[in-house]
Amino acid sequence: MNIQNNGKPDAARILRQSLGAAVVGLATFAALVPQAAQGQTIKIGVPVPLSGSSANAGTDILNGAKLAAAKINAAGGVLGKQIELVPEDDACDAQTAVQAAQKLVDAGVVAVAGGYCSSAALPELTTFHRAGIPYVLDASTNPKLTEMGYDNVFRTIGRDDQQGPFAASFIKNSLNAKRVAVIDDNTTYSKGLAQNTVEALKKDGVDVVYADSITPGQMDYSPTLTKVASLKPDVIYYTGYFSEAGLIVKEARQLGLKMTLMGGDGTNDPTLMKTAGPAADGMIITTSPLAQFLSGAHGYVDDYTKAYGQGPGPYSVYEYDAVGVTAKAIADAKSTTPAAIIAALHKVKDYPGLTGTIGFNPKGDRSRAVYITVIVRNDQFEAYQRQDAAGKWVAMK
Structure with missing residues (x-):
């Protein structure tokens, strides 16, 4: 504190110091308040x-x-x-x-x-x-x-560990498939869904004849499809995204493959039909219900x-x-x-x-998650089947 010759504090300086402290305090408070x-x-x-x-x-x-x-x-x-x-x-x-x-x-x-x-x-x-x-x-x-x-x-x-068992149940109990090929694209989502589906299929006694990855962004998946076809699956379930799914479906039909083609919810996008064209007709997708x-x-x-x-x-x-x-x-x-x-x-x-x-459970997951199957017909997604309260597969109206 500065003391002048008259023995009294410098009032102006005290005021400046007080204001400075107030400004710093306000700035500190503002920094703590969400923007x-x-x-x-x-x-x-x-x-x-x-x-x-x-x-x-x-x-x-x-x-x-x-x-x-x-x-x-x-x-x-x-x-x-x-x-x-x-x-x-x-x-x-x-x-x-x-x-x-x-x-x-x-x-x-x-x-x-x-x-x-x-x-x-x-x-x-x-x-x-x-x-x-x-x-x-x-x-x-x-x-x-x-x-x-x-x-x-x-x-x-x-979650994928809900969709995987759902897909496996549909493949076994609705399609009555005995032999299944599961293809993923090596991404976090795709591998997770594939692994959960394969585990559920094996638990249900379905023979998983193929479970492997492709590389996203390639221009030709016919070598993989030819290898898969030689194993004679009843169903091919692809768990990657729509950009590759469209090409896989198109090439599968060009190769003359007749088995049921399925996709996970990552394939559920209109781009699928634009890429695959008429070959997409009959493809079945597991997904959360669409808005329509x-x-x-x-x-x-x-x-x-x-x-x-x-x-x-x-x-x-x-x-x-x-x-x-x-x-x-x-x-x-x-x-x-x-x-x-x-x-x-x-x-x-x-x-x-x-x-x-x-509603959310303690982990933050949705308490009641719902899945359905849709099918591609005439360049559109149509509701196909769902499970009723007893777990039986029924047609969606």
């Missing part, structure tokens, strides 16, 4: 592939998020603020995904709703967990995502078609629900603090989503 809470919007991140071979699926998911945000904002938003979506391209690539996730953290998102390829969602989840931000997945189905002990991960869709087959989503299909000039793909409606349940958690928490949103998401039990009632 979105200080702004006029609530930022929700949407990491999806917007480039590469899965861009069609990523764009579809982002479109679903946009419709959800528009409806929420038209009704007044959440906590008096508008939802602002922050999309980032993860290209279904692990390294790109890490960068995309960090960009979302730096942008000040308070929650994230999205994901497509599990191989990208896994590193994204690690980044979001480190930052304490909730991640609500709409399409990433690898079991590991909710088996890592993280409290900030949730899913509006089922959900009684509560008819209005959504109309809104999507009006907004984007075509019908929704397989996952946009699950993204719509992911954004919706995230907004509900923010409202329930009465806070945009990520930790409060995570706690509110864990309490969700009966959110009325377009895909059905949504």
Whole structure:
């Protein structure tokens, strides 16, 4: 403290010191407040592939998020603020995904709703967990995502270890197949679904005559198909993505293969038919219910078609629900603090989503996941079969 000649403190200097301390204190406080809470919007991140071979699926998911945000904002938003979506391209690539996730953290998102390829969602989840931000997945189905002990991960869709046994049951009990070939593309999602399906088939006494990987992005899969055909399977089940599935189906029929061709939910995209052409007719796919087959989503299909000039793909409606349940958690928490949103998401039990009632178990998985089979007919996906309450396979109306 400075003492002047009259023995009294320098009042001006004291005032300057006090103001300086106050400014530092305010700056420190501001740094502790979530960025979105200080702004006029609530930022929700949407990491999806917007480039590469899965861009069609990523764009579809982002479109679903946009419709959800528009409806929420038209009704007044959440906590008096508008939802602002922050999309980032993860290209279904692990390294790109890490960068995309960090960009979302730096942008000040308070929650994230999205994901497509599990191989990208896994590193994204690690980044979001480190930052304490909730991640609500709409399409990433690898079991590991909710088996890592993280409290900030949730899913509006089922897991591969649920789809695998479902596919195996259909193959054995509906198709009555005795010999099956399972092909994956060596990605996290594809290998996980393949392994779970093979395990379930073997447990059910079905002979798995082939279980191996292809390399995505190749121009010719006929050598693999020729090898598989020599083993005389009744069914070929491909667990990779639609970009390769279309070529595999086309080449299989060109080679004269007559067995039933099936795909997992990663093959469920209109691009499949564009690539395979008429060869896709009769292909059967295991999947979560599509929007057009959900009684509560008819209005959504109309809104999507009006907004984007075509019908929704397989996952946009699950993204719509992911954004919706995230907004509900923010409202329930009465806070945009990520930790409060995570706690509110864990309490969700009966959110009325377009895909059905949504609740989360302690791991963050959807409590009641549903799967169906669809079939390609005349360049369209048609509902095919489902299991009734007794586990019997019945035609879908």
